[in-house]
Amino acid sequence: MNIQPGKLKNSRKPRAARQGSIGEKLFTVFRFAFIIAAVAGLLNSYIYLNQKITETERAIRSTERELTRTEREIAQLRIHRERLCSRPHINAMIARFHLNLVEPAVGQVSHLALLMPDRTATPLQPAVALRTTAGNGGTRRN
Amino acid sequence: MMAATCNDNIRARIKLLSCMLLPIAIGILVRLYFVQVKYHEEYLQKARARYTTTRVTTGKRGEIYDVNGHLLVSNIPCVTITCAPANLANDSQRRKLAYLLSRRFDRSYEEFYRRLNPERIRRNRDGSLSRVPNLYCMIERNASLAAAAELREAAKKNRLSGALFYEDDYMRTYPKGSMLSNILGYTNVVDDTDVPQLGLEKELNREITASEGRMRYERTRDGIPLNYGLHEYQQSRDGKNIYLTISEPIQAILEEELDVTYAKWRPRTLYAAIADPKTGNILAIGQRPTFNPNIRSTFTPEAARTRIAEDMFEPGSIIKPFTIGKALDWKFVTPDTRIDCDKGVWIYLNKPLRDSHPYDVLTVSGVIQKSSNIGTAKVALLLGESRVYQALTLFGFGRKTNLPFPIEAAGKVLPVKEWDGLSITRFPIGYGVQVTPLQMIRAYCALANGGRMPELRIIDRIEDPQTGTVTVMPHAEPVQLFDRPEAHRQLIEMMMQVTQPGGTAVRAAIPGYEVAGKTGTSRKYIPGHGYASGKYFSSFVGFVPARRPALVMLVTLDEPRGAYYASTVAAPTFQATAARVLRHLNIPPDHPEKSTKHD
Incomplete structure (x- = not known):
């Protein structure tokens, strides 16, 4: 289809011959290439960072899930420990294993220490009566 | 005339097409204006409603610990x-x-x-x-x-x-089972929410309840949160943790001894409490029957109540030291004042008052040691009605302890204007007045604490798990109830004789320790029927060591079977429990040479 406009201007001047050295032309090409590379680089960085953000967020969510799971397990173990430490359970174990244990006489125990696997004792802990916790009736003079 | 060229045709077509496209473009622009500018917010909200999710998160209900951080209630x-x-x-x-x-x-x-x-x-x-x-x-x-x-x-x-x-x-879980269950209470789950039903769970619900959090985020079709877009997060808050004044080892000792007593005497109800007289801190508190909050089948109407705060009873002789103590304080009598006990039966206003054993003449010390009703009534007559009333109310009878229980009875001490002629001889011996076990513990704390009455405490501190802030519940300043320390000392000496040979509670004596206390056996009053035959409240309240008390303990049995004298059914429970608690607290004996070798 002819889409030539009706009035062709005859006065149009022929293009002037290109001026400039080869160096300038190369500079133009390099400049263009540099801009393209910069844009591509930026775009690439953007995509890369976005990908990293997504991966990190996924890792965070996964770690959070793991953390929640661990916390729940810790909570369950803590309750289990409390059940095992309760007096009825201890009494049942004493009866089950026929342990003829008796409570210490007053003044018989002054300090408590736990032996570690390497047979060293943990720092000395005051006996329960000497604890100065608020209001447990345990702060007494000896 | 020049014929239209091909270009003219094209130009005409372009104009025609432009004329056709222009309204469409204008229409699109107008629509864009309305969509993007005029109704932007409305459409945005509609869109967000479709791809935005709100998740409600709930924090954990607060936990309850004993004073040393042993877990009692958890999730x-x-x-x-x-x-x-x-x-x-x-x-x-x-x-x-x-x-x-x-x-x-x-x-x-x-x-x-x-x-x-x-x-x-x-x-x-x-x-x-x-x-x-x-x-x-x-x-x-x-x-x-x-x-x-x-x-x-x-x-x-x-x-x-x-x-x-x-x-x-x-x-919600209770790792220690039935221990302290009547005090801690329990929750039911209604619509996925814990609804407290009893005890501290109910009374402290506002502190324990967790607050809800909300998370709003944009999501994919599968519901996965998007990394970009709206992301609002309002964190839920866990409920506050409650630390009680209860000491778990002491509570365990008390519960074990209560089980033994409950099995032996099979009372209808059994109450006991141990308190630190200096601070008013309750160290242990228990009742039978009880229930295990983890096992719903153990819930019975009799067991699933905080009866130690709700129930009132006529205390009998354990109330005698208060009238006699104030009579000493106000110098109406001395420990050596002799009282004629009429050989066991005294007729006053044509009504007989009896002692369990006939006594001729007793000193005031003897009245306490032998628990003479007649002697106490005669001391009360010396004081007069208003002073007896003053003595009883001074020690907190008829006034709530204000411990945080959903229901607490105030007890009943009638005002003087409602007294009849016999009241002055009956109220001081524990008939006609009604008290709760907790009121009695508070009153004995006053006797054990040099006459200074502390307010009872069961909440020691409240901890906010988010901030770590700990709020310690304040100690009220104890109120001095004796004008003369000498009178208080004399009263303690009298009460120490109760557990010594010749006293009514020899079985409450703990080898090596000086024990002060009082037995009380009262006939049970059934409203509408009067005093029931063969039904008794048997109580023992005491403190040890008597001169520097570490603990005050009350034991009350409602309708024990097989025996009913407090000296037989209640005093041994006090002895067994207090001996173990003293050992746990490492309280040295007053007379080490008398302390027998423990088994």
Whole structure:
């Protein structure tokens, strides 16, 4: 289809011959290439960072899930420990294993220490009566 | 005339096309204006409503600890397992899943198979029935983490994971079982919310309850949160942790001894409490019958109440030291004042008052030691009605202890204007007045604490788990109730004789320690019927060591069987419990040489 406009201007001047050295032309090409590379680089960085953000967020969510799971397990173990430490359970174990244990006489125990696997004792802990916790009736003079 | 050229035609067509396109473009622009500018917010909200999700998160209910941080009430992690039976591919998978579930949970294979029906019948609006895919059925509420993990693994192995859904949850739990259950209370679950029913759980609900949090985020079609866009997060807050003044080892000792007493004397009800007289801190408190909050079948109307705060009883002789103490303080009598006890029967206003054993003449010390009703009544007559009333109310009878229990009885001490002629001889010996066990403990704390009455405490501190802030509950300044320390000292000396040979509570004596206390055996008053025959309240209240008390303890048995004298049924419980508690607290004996070798 002819889409030539009706009035062709005859006065149009022929293009002037290109001026400039080869160096300038190369500079133009390099400049263009540099801009393209910069844009591509930026775009690439953007995509890369976005990908990293997504991966990190996924890792965070996964770690959070793991953390929640661990916390729940810790909570369950803590309750289990409390059940095992309760007096009825201890009494049942004493009866089950026929342990003829008796409570210490007053003044018989002054300090408590736990032996570690390497047979060293943990720092000395005051006996329960000497604890100065608020209001447990345990702060007494000896 | 020049014929139209080809270019002219083209130009005309372009103009025509432009004329046609321009309104469309204008229309689009107008529409864009309305969509993007005028109704932007409205459309944005509509869109957000479609791709934004709000998740409500709930914090954990606060925990309850003893004074040393031993856990008494907590929340155990659990998993609620549901299933979408429509996601099961075929009947073979349905059978396989039903088998896996029946192996792990308390329901039969048939029951699970029936539940896993991939279709369900729905009633339509017009009343007709239709079959629709079954997308939800409850498998197990509050399953343990181990059971859920095991099921998850088995389902994965059998390629059934797509049908099962797991939701993390928490369940209120009481690791120490029935210990302190009447005080701690319990919760029921209503609409996935813990609703407190009794005890501290109910009274401190405002502090313990967790606040809800909200998370708003934009999501994909599958519900996965998007990394960009709206993301609002309002964190939920866990409830506050409560630390009681209770000491778990002392509580355990008390509970063990209560079990022994309850089994031996089979009373209708048994109450006991141990308090630190200096601070008013309750170290242990218990009652029988009781219940295990983890086992609903143990809940009975008699057991599932805080009866030690709710019940009132006529205390009998354990109230005598208060009238006599004030008579000493106000110099109406001295320990050596001699009282004629009329050989066991005294007629006053044509009504007889009896002693359990006949005495001729007793000193005031002897009146306490032998627990003479007649002697106490005659001392009360010396004081007069208003002073007796003043003495009883001074020690807190008729006034609540204000411990944080949902229901607490105030007791009953009638004002003087409502007294009849006999009241002055009956109230001082513990008839006609009603007290709660807690009021009696408070009053004896005053005697043990040099005459200074502390306010009872059971909440030691409240901790905010988010901020770590600890609020210590204030100690009220004890009120001095004796004008003369000498009178108080004389009263303690008298009460020490009660547990010594010749006293009424020799069985409450602890070798090596000086014990002050008082027995009380009162006939039970049944409203509308009067005093019941053969039904008694038997009580012992005491403190030890008498001159520097470490603890005050009350034991009350309601309708013991086999025996009813407090010296027989209540005093031994005091002795057994207090001896163990003293050993636990490492309280040195007053007379080490008399302290026998423990077994």
